Amino acid sequence: MSMNPFCEIAVEEALRLRESKAVDEVVAVSLGPQQVQETLRTALAMGADRAIHVSTEQQLEPLAVAKLLAALARREQPLLCLLGKQAIDGDNNQTGQMLAGLLSWPQATFASKVELDKAASSAKVTREVDGGLETLSCQLPAVITTDLRLNEPRYATLPNIMKAKKKPIAKLTPQELGVDVTQQLVTLQVEEPAQRKGGVVLGSVAELVEKLHKEAKVI
Amino acid sequence: MFGLGLLARAARQHQLQCTVSRLFSSCRPLAAATGAVQQAQPREQLQYDLCIVGAGPAGLSAAIRFKQLCKEDNRDLSVCVIEKGSEVGAHILSGNVFEPRALDELFPKWSEQQGEGQAFADLPLRQKATADRFYMLTQGSSIRLPNPPQMKNRGKNYIISLSELTRWLAKHAEEQGVDVFPGFAGKEVLYDWHNAVVGVATGDMGIAKDGSRKPSYTPGVDLMARLTLFGEGARGSLSQSLMQHYGLREAAGASPQTYALGLKEVWEVPEEQHQPGLVVHTVGYPLDNSTYGGGWIYHMEGRRVSLGLVVGLDYANPSLSPYQEFQAFKRHPLVAATIVGGTCLQYGARSLNEGGLQSIPKLAFPGGALIGCSAGFLNTPKIKGTHTAMKSGIVAGEEAFRALGLADDAGKKGPITLRNYADRMEVSWVYQELERARNIRPGFSKWGLWGGMANAALSTYLLRGREPWTLKHRHADHEATKLARDWPPKDYPKPDGVTTFDIPTSLYRSGTNHNHDQPPHLVLADPGLPEVVNHPQYGGPEAKYCPAGVYEYAADEASGRPRLVINAQNCLHCKACSIKDPRQNITWTVPEGGGGPNYTIM
Numbered sequence: 001m002s003m004n005p006f007c008e009i010a011v012e013e014a015l016r017l018r019e020s021k022a023v024d025e026v027v028a029v030s031l032g033p034q035q036v037q038e039t040l041r042t043a044l045a046m047g048a049d050r051a052i053h054v055s056t057e058q059q060l061e062p063l064a065v066a067k068l069l070a071a072l073a074r075r076e077q078p079l080l081c082l083l084g085k086q087a088i089d090g091d092n093n094q095t096g097q098m099l100a101g102l103l104s105w106p107q108a109t110f111a112s113k114v115e116l117d118k119a120a121s122s123a124k125v126t127r128e129v130d131g132g133l134e135t136l137s138c139q140l141p142a143v144i145t146t147d148l149r150l151n152e153p154r155y156a157t158l159p160n161i162m163k164a165k166k167k168p169i170a171k172l173t174p175q176e177l178g179v180d181v182t183q184q185l186v187t188l189q190v191e192e193p194a195q196r197k198g199g200v201v202l203g204s205v206a207e208l209v210e211k212l213h214k215e216a217k218v219i
Numbered sequence: 220m221f222g223l224g225l226l227a228r229a230a231r232q233h234q235l236q237c238t239v240s241r242l243f244s245s246c247r248p249l250a251a252a253t254g255a256v257q258q259a260q261p262r263e264q265l266q267y268d269l270c271i272v273g274a275g276p277a278g279l280s281a282a283i284r285f286k287q288l289c290k291e292d293n294r295d296l297s298v299c300v301i302e303k304g305s306e307v308g309a310h311i312l313s314g315n316v317f318e319p320r321a322l323d324e325l326f327p328k329w330s331e332q333q334g335e336g337q338a339f340a341d342l343p344l345r346q347k348a349t350a351d352r353f354y355m356l357t358q359g360s361s362i363r364l365p366n367p368p369q370m371k372n373r374g375k376n377y378i379i380s381l382s383e384l385t386r387w388l389a390k391h392a393e394e395q396g397v398d399v400f401p402g403f404a405g406k407e408v409l410y411d412w413h414n415a416v417v418g419v420a421t422g423d424m425g426i427a428k429d430g431s432r433k434p435s436y437t438p439g440v441d442l443m444a445r446l447t448l449f450g451e452g453a454r455g456s457l458s459q460s461l462m463q464h465y466g467l468r469e470a471a472g473a474s475p476q477t478y479a480l481g482l483k484e485v486w487e488v489p490e491e492q493h494q495p496g497l498v499v500h501t502v503g504y505p506l507d508n509s510t511y512g513g514g515w516i517y518h519m520e521g522r523r524v525s526l527g528l529v530v531g532l533d534y535a536n537p538s539l540s541p542y543q544e545f546q547a548f549k550r551h552p553l554v555a556a557t558i559v560g561g562t563c564l565q566y567g568a569r570s571l572n573e574g575g576l577q578s579i580p581k582l583a584f585p586g587g588a589l590i591g592c593s594a595g596f597l598n599t600p601k602i603k604g605t606h607t608a609m610k611s612g613i614v615a616g617e618e619a620f621r622a623l624g625l626a627d628d629a630g631k632k633g634p635i636t637l638r639n640y641a642d643r644m645e646v647s648w649v650y651q652e653l654e655r656a657r658n659i660r661p662g663f664s665k666w667g668l669w670g671g672m673a674n675a676a677l678s679t680y681l682l683r684g685r686e687p688w689t690l691k692h693r694h695a696d697h698e699a700t701k702l703a704r705d706w707p708p709k710d711y712p713k714p715d716g717v718t719t720f721d722i723p724t725s726l727y728r729s730g731t732n733h734n735h736d737q738p739p740h741l742v743l744a745d746p747g748l749p750e751v752v753n754h755p756q757y758g759g760p761e762a763k764y765c766p767a768g769v770y771e772y773a774a775d776e777a778s779g780r781p782r783l784v785i786n787a788q789n790c791l792h793c794k795a796c797s798i799k800d801p802r803q804n805i806t807w808t809v810p811e812g813g814g815g816p817n818y819t820i821m
Contacts, residue, residue, distance in 0.1 A: 158440045
C-alpha cells in the first residue's frame, strides 16, 4: 500500500522542519485496520521518530478522523499538525479544516511554502489559491495541509527501512481516545459519468441551429 | 561506456574483505557522458546470508523454505527478498490454473488449516476447477475437441490470481522473519575478483532524464550476500546478464530459449454468463496455422473471469500484433458470449518461457543460482509454470540452507556455490514432467498447427514422452521474423469500446506508471538502427508487438522520415521487445524501483 501522495509531502515537510531545528520530534499517525502499519513503517523509514496507529476496522469518515486526531492532539500537545490536503481515494478535502475547527486552532490549507518562527511561535504559510498565491501568518499551534508543490518527498532507503522496523508504533483504539466513530453518512447512489457519445458531422449552419434547438434544447 | 563507469567507481571505498568490482557495469553512462560527473559517494552495504531477487512464487518459496529449516535447526540466518514492483504481486501476471503440488510440499497440512483464525484461512485458493473444455476456433464457430491429458484440471487444481497468492506468500514470509523489500530494483550483479557473485546493487533513485541528480537523489545500496538466488521471471534482466557473463547456456549445451507473449484481462461478468470453476482452452482462430498460441477462459470465484491469449514469439509476419490478435479473440462468439455486458477490471501482458527442458541453462554458479522462470521450468503443453517455479525455489532454499550451514560449521566465509541444486532438480518431478512434455512445443514450430497437433498426439498418447529423440529449438524467436516486403501487412479493425479496447484504455487498467523524469530504461545499442533496419526492412515490428504502446514511429519534424519514439513510461515489463527485436538492439534494463504495472488480481 503506498502512502497518499499529499500525506507523503506532509511527512517530508515535517522532516525538513526537524532538520532545520524548527521542531524537535516528528510523530506519524495513521488510522484504520492493520494494513495502515505499512504506511506508518514507510513514514518511519523516511525518518519519523515514532508512530501512532489508531486501530479500528470501522470505515472512517473525515469527521471521525478529525475527532480522533483532535483527541490525539490534546494528548500529545504538538506545535503543528501537518496533513495532506486530501486523500486521493475520497477527495474530501475536509479533515484538516475540521481538525482545526475542533481544536480551535488556526489553519493554513493548500500550503506551497511553510516557514516556522519558533521564537515568535508563529508560522508564515504561502497557500495556493485560485487567483494565485496567498501568504498568511498564524500563531502556533496550528493545522497546515499540504499541496503538491510544497516539496518532493525523499525516498525511503533500504537501510532506513531496516532501522524503521525497530522504531515503536504505539497502538490505540477510538474507545481509548473517547471518540465515537459510527458512520453518519449513508451513500445513496454511485454512478459512472455518462458514456461519451460519438459526434455527428453536420452539413450546414442551418442544420446546426436546428439540432441545437430541437435536440440539445439549448436555444 | 564501461570504461567511464569504472572511472566513476574508482573513488569508492569498500567495507568488505573482498573488493567488489563492477566489471560489467551498465549504470550511469549518461551522467559521465554529459560531463556532469559528481563525486562518487560510497554506497551503503547491507549484509545478508541469502539474497533473493524477485518476490514471485519461486523467490518466496525459497525464502520460506529457508526460514522453515532455520527454525527447525535453530540457526539464525538472514534472508531478504527484493522486488521491483511497488508492492508484492504488482508485477505478477499468470492465467492461472494452479497445481498445488509444490504448495503441498511447502506447507504439508495447509488444506486442514483453513478454518477461521487458522494459519491458512486466507490462502487465496478459493475456486477448484470443476470442468475442462478444449475448443478449436474458426472465424465464426468453435469445435469441441477431446481434452488433452495435460489439460485435465477438474477436481485437482485451483483457479487463482497469482498476484493474490504471491501477496499471501510474502505476508507469510515476513511473519517468518524474511525481509521483503518491494519498490527496490536489482540493477547490477556484484562480483568479486574471483568472478563469484557477492550480491546485488539496487538502483539509484532520483536521477533525472538527462542523467543528472534531482534533489531527491538517493543512491542505491549494495546488498551483499553469501548466496544470491535470481527469481526474476522469464527473461529477467539480471538473469540475462548472468547467462552472458558465465556462458550458462553454452555450458549446458542448451537451445536458445523460446518465448510467448501472454495478454490477459480479468472481467466481472453477469451472473448468467458465469460458471465458477470452468476451464476453457482454445486453439486456432485468431492465430493462423503457422503461428503458435492459444487462448484461455478461466471462471474464477465471485463472477470474475480470467481470459487471455498466448502468442508464440517465433511468429514470422512482422506486422502481427499480439495485442490486436487478443482483441480478435475477444470478438469470437465463444468468448464474447462470456464477457458481453461485463466490466473489464484489469489488463496486463507478460512473456513466458516455452523452451522447456531443451532451453534450461546451467543453473548454479559461484555465489548464486537461477530459480523459477529465470531458469525456465514452465511446462508448455500444460501452460503451467507456477508449481515448477515453486519447487525450484524449495530445492534452492533447502540447498542454500545446507550449504550455508556447512560453511558456517567449517568456519568458511565467502561466496557459496550450490553444488547439488541442479542435480536435485534433474531427479525431481519437475524434470520428469518437462521430459515428458519436451517434444510437443517444438513440433509446432517445425510443422505448423496440424503437424504440431499430430506430433503432440503421438508424443502424448502413444509414446508418452519416451521417444528417443528430442526436437531442438534451432532459432531464437527474433530470428524467425521475416521481412515486411514478403508478408502482407495485417489490418486490424478498430476497437468497439465494449469488449475490445485501444491500448491507452487497456493501459489505464494495468495501473502502470513510472516516474517520467528518469533515464529511459529501454536501451538501444545502436539508436540509429530502427530507422535503417527495423522500419524499412521489417515495418517497425516493435510498434506492433509491444502490448503497451511504448514504441511508436512518428514523422521527424526536420526530415519527414519516420523516427522511433519510446514512451518508456507505458512499459508493462513484459520483455517482448528484448526477445523479439530483429537485431536484438533493444536491451530491457530495470527502471527506478516501484515503477511498472500495479496488478492486484492478475
